[in-house]
Amino acid sequence: MSTLKRSRFDTLLFEQEAVPWRLAYMRVALGSSVTVLAVYGPFDRFFSDNVWLYDPGGLFAKVPVLGAASLAALRMTTIVASLMLAAGACTRVSAWLTALSFFLLNGYTAQFTQPSFNYDTHLNLFLLAIASADSGRVLSLDAHWRSSAPTADERAGSVALGFMQIYVAMLYGQAFLAKLLLSGPAWFWTGDVVLVQTLRIGTGFGRWLSRWPDVFRAIGILTGVFELSVGWALLRGGRVRNAGAGAALAFHFGTWLVLGISFWHLVVLLPPLFLLRGPTRESARAAERLPGGTQALTD
Amino acid sequence: MGCRGLLKLAMLGFFVVQASQLFVGAFGWRNGWPLCSYDMFALRVAPPHSTVSVVLTDDRGARQRVHPGNVLPLEFFRAMALVNRTYLSHADEATRERLARVALSELRRSWPAFDEVWAAARPEPGHNFVGIAFYVERQVLSKTGRGVRLRTEAERLLYSYTERRKQGEST
Numbered sequence: 001m002s003t004l005k006r007s008r009f010d011t012l013l014f015e016q017e018a019v020p021w022r023l024a025y026m027r028v029a030l031g032s033s034v035t036v037l038a039v040y041g042p043f044d045r046f047f048s049d050n051v052w053l054y055d056p057g058g059l060f061a062k063v064p065v066l067g068a069a070s071l072a073a074l075r076m077t078t079i080v081a082s083l084m085l086a087a088g089a090c091t092r093v094s095a096w097l098t099a100l101s102f103f104l105l106n107g108y109t110a111q112f113t114q115p116s117f118n119y120d121t122h123l124n125l126f127l128l129a130i131a132s133a134d135s136g137r138v139l140s141l142d143a144h145w146r147s148s149a150p151t152a153d154e155r156a157g158s159v160a161l162g163f164m165q166i167y168v169a170m171l172y173g174q175a176f177l178a179k180l181l182l183s184g185p186a187w188f189w190t191g192d193v194v195l196v197q198t199l200r201i202g203t204g205f206g207r208w209l210s211r212w213p214d215v216f217r218a219i220g221i222l223t224g225v226f227e228l229s230v231g232w233a234l235l236r237g238g239r240v241r242n243a244g245a246g247a248a249l250a251f252h253f254g255t256w257l258v259l260g261i262s263f264w265h266l267v268v269l270l271p272p273l274f275l276l277r278g279p280t281r282e283s284a285r286a287a288e289r290l291p292g293g294t295q296a297l298t299d
Numbered sequence: 300m301g302c303r304g305l306l307k308l309a310m311l312g313f314f315v316v317q318a319s320q321l322f323v324g325a326f327g328w329r330n331g332w333p334l335c336s337y338d339m340f341a342l343r344v345a346p347p348h349s350t351v352s353v354v355l356t357d358d359r360g361a362r363q364r365v366h367p368g369n370v371l372p373l374e375f376f377r378a379m380a381l382v383n384r385t386y387l388s389h390a391d392e393a394t395r396e397r398l399a400r401v402a403l404s405e406l407r408r409s410w411p412a413f414d415e416v417w418a419a420a421r422p423e424p425g426h427n428f429v430g431i432a433f434y435v436e437r438q439v440l441s442k443t444g445r446g447v448r449l450r451t452e453a454e455r456l457l458y459s460y461t462e463r464r465k466q467g468e469s470t
Binding site for chain 1: 303306307310314317318320321322329330331332333334335336337338339340341342343344345346348350366368371372373374375376377378380381397401405413414415416440445446447448449
Protein backbone atom coordinates (compact mmCIF):
# COMPACT_ATOMS: atom_id res chain seq x y z
CA MET A 1 0.00 0.00 0.00
CA SER A 2 2.77 2.41 0.98
CA THR A 3 4.67 1.44 -2.18
CA LEU A 4 1.59 2.28 -4.21
CA LYS A 5 1.26 5.66 -2.47
CA ARG A 6 4.93 6.42 -3.04
CA SER A 7 4.75 5.56 -6.69
CA ARG A 8 1.66 7.70 -7.20
CA PHE A 9 3.46 10.63 -5.57
CA ASP A 10 6.47 10.01 -7.85
CA THR A 11 4.25 9.86 -10.91
CA LEU A 12 2.54 13.10 -9.95
CA LEU A 13 5.79 14.92 -9.42
CA PHE A 14 8.11 13.49 -12.05
CA GLU A 15 6.06 11.86 -14.80
CA GLN A 16 3.43 14.38 -15.84
CA GLU A 17 2.18 14.13 -19.43
CA ALA A 18 2.39 16.79 -22.15
CA VAL A 19 4.36 19.04 -19.79
CA PRO A 20 5.23 21.92 -22.17
CA TRP A 21 1.64 22.25 -23.36
CA ARG A 22 -0.05 22.04 -20.00
CA LEU A 23 2.48 24.44 -18.51
CA ALA A 24 1.78 26.85 -21.34
CA TYR A 25 -1.99 26.61 -20.78
CA MET A 26 -1.40 27.24 -17.08
CA ARG A 27 0.82 30.22 -17.86
CA VAL A 28 -1.86 31.78 -20.07
CA ALA A 29 -4.59 31.11 -17.48
CA LEU A 30 -2.52 32.43 -14.58
CA GLY A 31 -1.22 35.48 -16.46
CA SER A 32 -4.71 36.41 -17.65
CA SER A 33 -6.27 35.90 -14.22
CA VAL A 34 -3.68 38.10 -12.52
CA THR A 35 -4.12 40.80 -15.19
CA VAL A 36 -7.88 40.84 -14.63
CA LEU A 37 -7.45 40.91 -10.85
CA ALA A 38 -4.81 43.64 -10.91
CA VAL A 39 -6.89 45.82 -13.26
CA TYR A 40 -10.34 45.37 -11.70
CA GLY A 41 -9.59 44.03 -8.24
CA PRO A 42 -9.51 45.94 -4.94
CA PHE A 43 -5.97 47.28 -5.10
CA ASP A 44 -6.67 50.98 -5.46
CA ARG A 45 -6.27 54.17 -3.45
CA PHE A 46 -8.30 52.77 -0.53
CA PHE A 47 -5.05 51.23 0.67
CA SER A 48 -2.98 54.39 0.35
CA ASP A 49 -5.72 56.62 1.80
CA ASN A 50 -6.24 54.39 4.84
CA VAL A 51 -2.81 53.33 5.97
CA TRP A 52 -4.06 53.52 9.57
CA LEU A 53 -5.69 50.13 8.91
CA TYR A 54 -2.35 48.55 7.94
CA ASP A 55 -1.57 45.83 10.46
CA PRO A 56 1.25 43.74 8.97
CA GLY A 57 2.21 40.31 10.24
CA GLY A 58 4.13 37.20 9.16
CA LEU A 59 6.11 37.72 5.95
CA PHE A 60 4.93 41.33 5.81
CA ALA A 61 5.87 42.26 9.35
CA LYS A 62 8.79 44.37 8.13
CA VAL A 63 7.17 45.74 4.97
CA PRO A 64 6.67 49.49 5.40
CA VAL A 65 3.59 51.44 4.41
CA LEU A 66 3.38 52.14 0.67
CA GLY A 67 2.37 55.57 -0.56
CA ALA A 68 -0.08 56.17 -3.42
CA ALA A 69 2.68 56.36 -6.05
CA SER A 70 4.45 53.19 -4.87
CA LEU A 71 1.20 51.23 -4.74
CA ALA A 72 0.20 52.43 -8.22
CA ALA A 73 3.67 51.52 -9.55
CA LEU A 74 3.43 48.06 -8.00
CA ARG A 75 0.00 47.54 -9.50
CA MET A 76 1.15 48.73 -12.93
CA THR A 77 4.20 46.44 -12.77
CA THR A 78 1.90 43.51 -12.00
CA ILE A 79 -0.39 44.37 -14.91
CA VAL A 80 2.42 44.71 -17.45
CA ALA A 81 4.32 41.64 -16.22
CA SER A 82 1.21 39.44 -16.13
CA LEU A 83 0.23 40.52 -19.65
CA MET A 84 3.73 39.60 -20.84
CA LEU A 85 3.46 36.30 -18.99
CA ALA A 86 0.13 35.45 -20.62
CA ALA A 87 1.60 36.25 -24.04
CA GLY A 88 4.81 34.37 -23.29
CA ALA A 89 7.09 37.37 -23.88
CA CYS A 90 10.47 37.07 -22.08
CA THR A 91 8.69 34.31 -20.22
CA ARG A 92 11.27 33.48 -17.56
CA VAL A 93 11.69 37.14 -16.57
CA SER A 94 8.00 38.04 -16.78
CA ALA A 95 7.08 34.94 -14.77
CA TRP A 96 9.33 35.92 -11.87
CA LEU A 97 8.32 39.57 -12.13
CA THR A 98 4.60 38.66 -12.02
CA ALA A 99 5.16 36.24 -9.16
CA LEU A 100 7.06 38.79 -7.07
CA SER A 101 4.98 41.89 -7.85
CA PHE A 102 1.65 40.11 -7.30
CA PHE A 103 3.03 38.52 -4.16
CA LEU A 104 3.72 42.01 -2.79
CA LEU A 105 0.49 43.56 -4.08
CA ASN A 106 -1.88 40.82 -2.92
CA GLY A 107 -0.04 40.23 0.35
CA TYR A 108 0.33 43.90 1.23
CA THR A 109 -3.37 44.70 0.74
CA ALA A 110 -4.40 41.59 2.72
CA GLN A 111 -2.68 43.08 5.78
CA PHE A 112 -5.40 45.77 6.03
CA THR A 113 -8.22 43.43 6.98
CA GLN A 114 -6.63 40.80 9.20
CA PRO A 115 -7.75 38.43 10.50
CA SER A 116 -9.66 37.39 7.45
CA PHE A 117 -9.05 34.30 5.40
CA ASN A 118 -7.15 34.46 2.13
CA TYR A 119 -9.07 33.23 -0.88
CA ASP A 120 -6.99 33.80 -4.00
CA THR A 121 -3.48 33.11 -2.74
CA HIS A 122 -3.24 29.86 -4.70
CA LEU A 123 -2.44 32.26 -7.56
CA ASN A 124 0.62 33.49 -5.67
CA LEU A 125 1.86 29.97 -5.00
CA PHE A 126 1.14 28.79 -8.54
CA LEU A 127 2.96 31.78 -10.03
CA LEU A 128 6.05 30.77 -8.08
CA ALA A 129 5.65 27.21 -9.39
CA ILE A 130 5.31 28.42 -12.99
CA ALA A 131 8.30 30.73 -12.59
CA SER A 132 10.47 27.82 -11.49
CA ALA A 133 9.93 26.04 -14.84
CA ASP A 134 10.14 27.03 -18.50
CA SER A 135 6.53 27.59 -19.46
CA GLY A 136 7.33 29.47 -22.67
CA ARG A 137 8.35 26.60 -24.93
CA VAL A 138 5.02 26.55 -26.77
CA LEU A 139 2.07 28.90 -27.23
CA SER A 140 4.30 31.89 -26.58
CA LEU A 141 5.84 34.84 -28.32
CA ASP A 142 9.20 33.46 -27.18
CA ALA A 143 8.57 30.25 -29.18
CA HIS A 144 7.55 32.34 -32.17
CA TRP A 145 10.73 34.41 -32.03
CA ARG A 146 13.13 31.49 -31.46
CA SER A 147 14.75 29.94 -34.50
CA SER A 148 15.18 26.53 -32.83
CA ALA A 149 13.56 24.70 -29.97
CA PRO A 150 15.28 25.25 -26.60
CA THR A 151 16.71 22.39 -24.60
CA ALA A 152 13.92 20.57 -22.90
CA ASP A 153 13.89 20.48 -19.10
CA GLU A 154 10.61 18.81 -18.41
CA ARG A 155 11.53 17.78 -14.88
CA ALA A 156 10.97 21.22 -13.33
CA GLY A 157 7.75 21.59 -15.32
CA SER A 158 6.50 18.19 -14.18
CA VAL A 159 7.21 19.05 -10.52
CA ALA A 160 5.41 22.39 -10.94
CA LEU A 161 2.31 20.71 -12.43
CA GLY A 162 2.37 18.01 -9.76
CA PHE A 163 2.61 20.59 -7.00
CA MET A 164 -0.36 22.54 -8.35
CA GLN A 165 -2.47 19.39 -8.80
CA ILE A 166 -1.80 18.20 -5.25
CA TYR A 167 -2.52 21.69 -3.88
CA VAL A 168 -5.94 21.87 -5.59
CA ALA A 169 -6.83 18.33 -4.53
CA MET A 170 -5.86 19.17 -0.96
CA LEU A 171 -7.82 22.42 -0.99
CA TYR A 172 -11.14 20.58 -1.27
CA GLY A 173 -10.15 18.08 1.42
CA GLN A 174 -9.18 20.96 3.68
CA ALA A 175 -12.53 22.67 3.08
CA PHE A 176 -14.26 19.41 4.11
CA LEU A 177 -12.17 19.01 7.27
CA ALA A 178 -12.69 22.66 8.24
CA LYS A 179 -16.47 22.14 8.20
CA LEU A 180 -16.16 18.92 10.15
CA LEU A 181 -13.83 20.52 12.69
CA LEU A 182 -15.78 23.76 13.21
CA SER A 183 -19.34 22.50 12.90
CA GLY A 184 -19.39 18.70 12.94
CA PRO A 185 -21.31 16.42 10.56
CA ALA A 186 -24.43 18.56 11.08
CA TRP A 187 -22.97 21.06 8.61
CA PHE A 188 -23.55 18.53 5.85
CA TRP A 189 -26.74 16.75 6.80
CA THR A 190 -28.78 19.79 7.87
CA GLY A 191 -27.83 22.06 4.95
CA ASP A 192 -28.75 25.05 7.13
CA VAL A 193 -25.45 26.88 6.56
CA VAL A 194 -26.02 26.97 2.81
CA LEU A 195 -29.66 27.96 3.36
CA VAL A 196 -28.86 30.82 5.76
CA GLN A 197 -25.96 32.11 3.65
CA THR A 198 -28.16 31.99 0.56
CA LEU A 199 -30.82 34.04 2.31
CA ARG A 200 -28.18 36.52 3.53
CA ILE A 201 -25.91 36.94 0.53
CA GLY A 202 -27.22 34.62 -2.18
CA THR A 203 -28.53 35.27 -5.67
CA GLY A 204 -32.15 35.73 -6.71
CA PHE A 205 -32.13 32.15 -7.97
CA GLY A 206 -30.78 30.91 -4.64
CA ARG A 207 -33.52 32.75 -2.74
CA TRP A 208 -36.12 31.36 -5.09
CA LEU A 209 -34.79 27.87 -4.31
CA SER A 210 -35.40 28.54 -0.60
CA ARG A 211 -39.06 27.82 -1.26
CA TRP A 212 -37.97 24.21 -0.96
CA PRO A 213 -35.70 24.04 2.14
CA ASP A 214 -35.08 20.31 1.57
CA VAL A 215 -33.12 21.23 -1.55
CA PHE A 216 -30.53 22.79 0.77
CA ARG A 217 -30.24 19.60 2.79
CA ALA A 218 -29.42 17.82 -0.49
CA ILE A 219 -26.90 20.57 -1.34
CA GLY A 220 -25.25 20.13 2.07
CA ILE A 221 -24.93 16.36 1.65
CA LEU A 222 -23.67 16.68 -1.94
CA THR A 223 -21.10 19.27 -0.80
CA GLY A 224 -19.79 16.79 1.76
CA VAL A 225 -19.57 13.94 -0.75
CA PHE A 226 -17.90 16.21 -3.29
CA GLU A 227 -15.31 17.73 -0.94
CA LEU A 228 -14.46 14.37 0.59
CA SER A 229 -13.93 12.53 -2.68
CA VAL A 230 -12.88 14.99 -5.36
CA GLY A 231 -9.29 15.32 -4.15
CA TRP A 232 -8.78 11.59 -4.51
CA ALA A 233 -10.35 11.61 -7.99
CA LEU A 234 -8.22 14.54 -9.17
CA LEU A 235 -5.03 12.72 -8.28
CA ARG A 236 -5.96 9.56 -10.19
CA GLY A 237 -5.50 9.20 -13.92
CA GLY A 238 -7.72 9.01 -16.98
CA ARG A 239 -11.47 9.02 -16.68
CA VAL A 240 -11.55 9.26 -12.89
CA ARG A 241 -9.54 12.48 -13.03
CA ASN A 242 -11.75 13.82 -15.83
CA ALA A 243 -14.83 13.01 -13.76
CA GLY A 244 -13.28 14.75 -10.74
CA ALA A 245 -12.49 17.87 -12.75
CA GLY A 246 -16.00 17.82 -14.25
CA ALA A 247 -17.50 17.53 -10.77
CA ALA A 248 -15.36 20.44 -9.55
CA LEU A 249 -16.49 22.63 -12.45
CA ALA A 250 -20.12 21.68 -11.77
CA PHE A 251 -19.69 22.39 -8.05
CA HIS A 252 -18.33 25.89 -8.69
CA PHE A 253 -21.02 26.59 -11.26
CA GLY A 254 -23.68 25.56 -8.74
CA THR A 255 -22.08 27.71 -6.02
CA TRP A 256 -22.12 30.68 -8.38
CA LEU A 257 -25.78 30.08 -9.27
CA VAL A 258 -26.90 29.89 -5.64
CA LEU A 259 -24.45 32.07 -3.71
CA GLY A 260 -23.00 34.26 -6.46
CA ILE A 261 -19.47 33.16 -5.57
CA SER A 262 -17.66 31.88 -8.64
CA PHE A 263 -14.10 31.31 -7.40
CA TRP A 264 -13.26 31.99 -11.06
CA HIS A 265 -9.54 32.38 -10.40
CA LEU A 266 -9.45 28.70 -9.43
CA VAL A 267 -12.03 27.51 -11.96
CA VAL A 268 -10.00 28.77 -14.95
CA LEU A 269 -7.04 26.70 -13.76
CA LEU A 270 -8.93 23.41 -13.53
CA PRO A 271 -9.01 22.58 -17.28
CA PRO A 272 -5.27 23.11 -17.91
CA LEU A 273 -4.38 21.26 -14.72
CA PHE A 274 -6.69 18.29 -15.03
CA LEU A 275 -8.42 18.11 -18.43
CA LEU A 276 -6.26 19.45 -21.26
CA ARG A 277 -3.61 17.15 -22.61
CA GLY A 278 -2.00 18.89 -25.60
CA PRO A 279 -0.83 16.95 -28.64
CA THR A 280 0.43 13.41 -28.22
CA ARG A 281 4.14 12.95 -27.46
CA GLU A 282 4.72 11.55 -30.97
CA SER A 283 3.19 14.50 -32.77
CA ALA A 284 4.98 16.95 -30.45
CA ARG A 285 8.32 15.23 -31.12
CA ALA A 286 7.61 15.20 -34.84
CA ALA A 287 6.91 18.92 -34.65
CA GLU A 288 10.14 19.56 -32.78
CA ARG A 289 12.05 17.87 -35.64
CA LEU A 290 10.54 20.37 -38.09
CA PRO A 291 12.42 23.60 -38.89
CA GLY A 292 11.30 26.13 -36.26
CA GLY A 293 10.81 23.40 -33.67
CA THR A 294 7.66 23.50 -31.58
CA GLN A 295 6.79 26.81 -33.19
CA ALA A 296 5.29 24.75 -36.00
CA LEU A 297 2.58 23.60 -33.65
CA THR A 298 1.78 27.08 -32.45
CA ASP A 299 1.35 28.58 -35.89
CA MET B 300 19.09 11.02 -0.07
CA GLY B 301 19.07 12.14 -3.68
CA CYS B 302 17.75 15.29 -5.26
CA ARG B 303 14.34 13.71 -5.82
CA GLY B 304 14.15 12.59 -2.23
CA LEU B 305 14.92 16.09 -0.95
CA LEU B 306 12.37 17.59 -3.29
CA LYS B 307 9.70 15.17 -2.11
CA LEU B 308 10.57 15.89 1.50
CA ALA B 309 10.36 19.65 0.92
CA MET B 310 7.01 19.24 -0.85
CA LEU B 311 5.69 17.08 1.98
CA GLY B 312 6.86 19.71 4.49
CA PHE B 313 5.05 22.43 2.58
CA PHE B 314 1.79 20.49 2.50
CA VAL B 315 2.03 19.71 6.22
CA VAL B 316 2.40 23.45 6.95
CA GLN B 317 -0.47 24.19 4.55
CA ALA B 318 -2.67 21.61 6.31
CA SER B 319 -1.79 23.09 9.70
CA GLN B 320 -3.50 26.33 8.63
CA LEU B 321 -6.74 24.47 9.18
CA PHE B 322 -6.14 24.55 12.92
CA VAL B 323 -4.82 28.10 12.79
CA GLY B 324 -8.11 29.16 11.21
CA ALA B 325 -10.20 27.04 13.57
CA PHE B 326 -8.72 28.77 16.62
CA GLY B 327 -9.28 32.19 15.08
CA TRP B 328 -5.59 32.92 14.63
CA ARG B 329 -4.15 34.64 11.65
CA ASN B 330 -3.39 32.51 8.56
CA GLY B 331 0.25 32.75 7.52
CA TRP B 332 -0.18 34.62 4.25
CA PRO B 333 -0.12 33.28 1.48
CA LEU B 334 -1.28 30.05 3.11
CA CYS B 335 -4.99 29.57 3.60
CA SER B 336 -7.18 27.52 5.92
CA TYR B 337 -10.01 27.23 3.35
CA ASP B 338 -12.59 27.43 6.12
CA MET B 339 -14.99 29.70 4.27
CA PHE B 340 -18.60 29.11 5.36
CA ALA B 341 -17.34 26.31 7.64
CA LEU B 342 -18.88 27.74 10.79
CA ARG B 343 -22.45 26.57 11.32
CA VAL B 344 -24.64 29.61 11.76
CA ALA B 345 -27.89 27.88 12.56
CA PRO B 346 -30.62 30.40 13.40
CA PRO B 347 -31.18 32.16 15.67
CA HIS B 348 -27.88 33.85 14.91
CA SER B 349 -26.40 37.34 15.07
CA THR B 350 -25.19 39.40 12.15
CA VAL B 351 -24.07 42.98 11.64
CA SER B 352 -25.97 45.25 9.27
CA VAL B 353 -25.53 48.86 8.24
CA VAL B 354 -28.20 51.57 7.97
CA LEU B 355 -27.37 54.50 5.71
CA THR B 356 -29.26 57.79 5.91
CA ASP B 357 -29.20 60.32 3.09
CA ASP B 358 -29.43 64.12 3.30
CA ARG B 359 -33.23 64.10 3.11
CA GLY B 360 -33.57 61.49 5.85
CA ALA B 361 -34.28 58.42 3.70
CA ARG B 362 -32.83 55.23 5.19
CA GLN B 363 -31.42 52.15 3.52
CA ARG B 364 -30.32 48.92 5.24
CA VAL B 365 -27.36 47.20 3.57
CA HIS B 366 -24.65 44.59 4.12
CA PRO B 367 -21.20 45.77 5.33
CA GLY B 368 -19.93 44.61 1.91
CA ASN B 369 -21.83 47.50 0.33
CA VAL B 370 -20.12 50.27 2.32
CA LEU B 371 -16.42 49.53 1.80
CA PRO B 372 -14.60 48.87 -1.52
CA LEU B 373 -13.25 45.49 -0.38
CA GLU B 374 -14.26 41.87 -0.83
CA PHE B 375 -17.55 41.51 1.08
CA PHE B 376 -16.07 39.09 3.63
CA ARG B 377 -13.12 41.40 4.27
CA ALA B 378 -15.44 44.38 4.69
CA MET B 379 -17.42 42.28 7.15
CA ALA B 380 -14.27 41.26 9.07
CA LEU B 381 -13.23 44.91 9.32
CA VAL B 382 -16.66 46.09 10.46
CA ASN B 383 -16.93 43.26 13.01
CA ARG B 384 -13.43 43.97 14.30
CA THR B 385 -14.25 47.65 14.74
CA TYR B 386 -17.82 47.66 16.03
CA LEU B 387 -18.37 44.25 17.61
CA SER B 388 -15.03 44.18 19.43
CA HIS B 389 -14.04 46.99 21.71
CA ALA B 390 -12.30 49.35 19.32
CA ASP B 391 -11.85 52.84 20.71
CA GLU B 392 -14.21 55.69 19.86
CA ALA B 393 -11.73 57.40 17.53
CA THR B 394 -11.29 54.22 15.43
CA ARG B 395 -15.05 53.72 15.22
CA GLU B 396 -15.62 57.28 14.08
CA ARG B 397 -12.75 57.08 11.62
CA LEU B 398 -14.08 53.96 9.89
CA ALA B 399 -17.59 55.45 9.74
CA ARG B 400 -16.17 58.59 8.08
CA VAL B 401 -14.10 56.48 5.65
CA ALA B 402 -17.23 54.50 4.67
CA LEU B 403 -19.25 57.67 3.98
CA SER B 404 -16.39 59.17 2.00
CA GLU B 405 -15.92 55.97 -0.06
CA LEU B 406 -19.67 55.78 -0.70
CA ARG B 407 -19.56 59.29 -2.12
CA ARG B 408 -16.90 58.16 -4.63
CA SER B 409 -18.82 54.92 -5.30
CA TRP B 410 -17.41 51.79 -6.98
CA PRO B 411 -18.73 49.01 -9.21
CA ALA B 412 -19.07 45.33 -8.30
CA PHE B 413 -16.25 42.99 -9.24
CA ASP B 414 -16.09 39.34 -8.24
CA GLU B 415 -16.42 39.33 -4.43
CA VAL B 416 -16.32 43.11 -4.13
CA TRP B 417 -19.93 44.24 -3.97
CA ALA B 418 -21.11 47.47 -5.57
CA ALA B 419 -21.39 50.56 -3.38
CA ALA B 420 -24.80 51.30 -1.91
CA ARG B 421 -26.29 54.20 -3.84
CA PRO B 422 -28.54 57.00 -2.57
CA GLU B 423 -31.33 58.45 -4.69
CA PRO B 424 -29.94 60.54 -7.57
CA GLY B 425 -28.97 64.04 -6.44
CA HIS B 426 -28.50 63.02 -2.80
CA ASN B 427 -25.66 61.85 -0.59
CA PHE B 428 -25.39 59.61 2.41
CA VAL B 429 -24.69 61.68 5.52
CA GLY B 430 -25.35 59.15 8.29
CA ILE B 431 -24.23 55.61 8.97
CA ALA B 432 -25.23 53.27 11.79
CA PHE B 433 -24.07 49.76 12.59
CA TYR B 434 -26.49 47.29 14.18
CA VAL B 435 -26.18 43.75 15.41
CA GLU B 436 -29.31 41.82 14.48
CA ARG B 437 -30.64 38.60 15.91
CA GLN B 438 -32.20 36.69 13.04
CA VAL B 439 -34.49 33.67 12.97
CA LEU B 440 -35.78 31.56 10.11
CA SER B 441 -39.43 32.14 9.54
CA LYS B 442 -41.71 30.08 7.34
CA THR B 443 -43.79 31.92 4.79
CA GLY B 444 -46.13 30.85 2.05
CA ARG B 445 -43.12 30.96 -0.27
CA GLY B 446 -40.64 28.88 1.69
CA VAL B 447 -38.47 30.48 4.35
CA ARG B 448 -36.88 33.87 4.99
CA LEU B 449 -34.69 35.46 7.62
CA ARG B 450 -36.61 37.62 10.07
CA THR B 451 -34.96 40.08 12.44
CA GLU B 452 -36.19 39.30 15.93
CA ALA B 453 -34.23 41.99 17.75
CA GLU B 454 -31.52 44.51 17.00
CA ARG B 455 -29.05 46.57 18.98
CA LEU B 456 -27.31 49.73 17.86
CA LEU B 457 -23.52 49.35 17.96
CA TYR B 458 -22.49 52.74 16.66
CA SER B 459 -23.96 55.68 14.82
CA TYR B 460 -22.30 58.58 13.06
CA THR B 461 -23.81 61.60 11.29
CA GLU B 462 -21.80 64.13 9.35
CA ARG B 463 -22.12 67.70 10.51
CA ARG B 464 -21.87 70.09 7.61
CA LYS B 465 -21.50 73.83 7.73
CA GLN B 466 -24.56 75.74 6.62
CA GLY B 467 -24.58 76.28 2.87
CA GLU B 468 -21.86 73.69 2.20
CA SER B 469 -22.59 71.65 -0.88
CA THR B 470 -21.75 67.96 -1.18
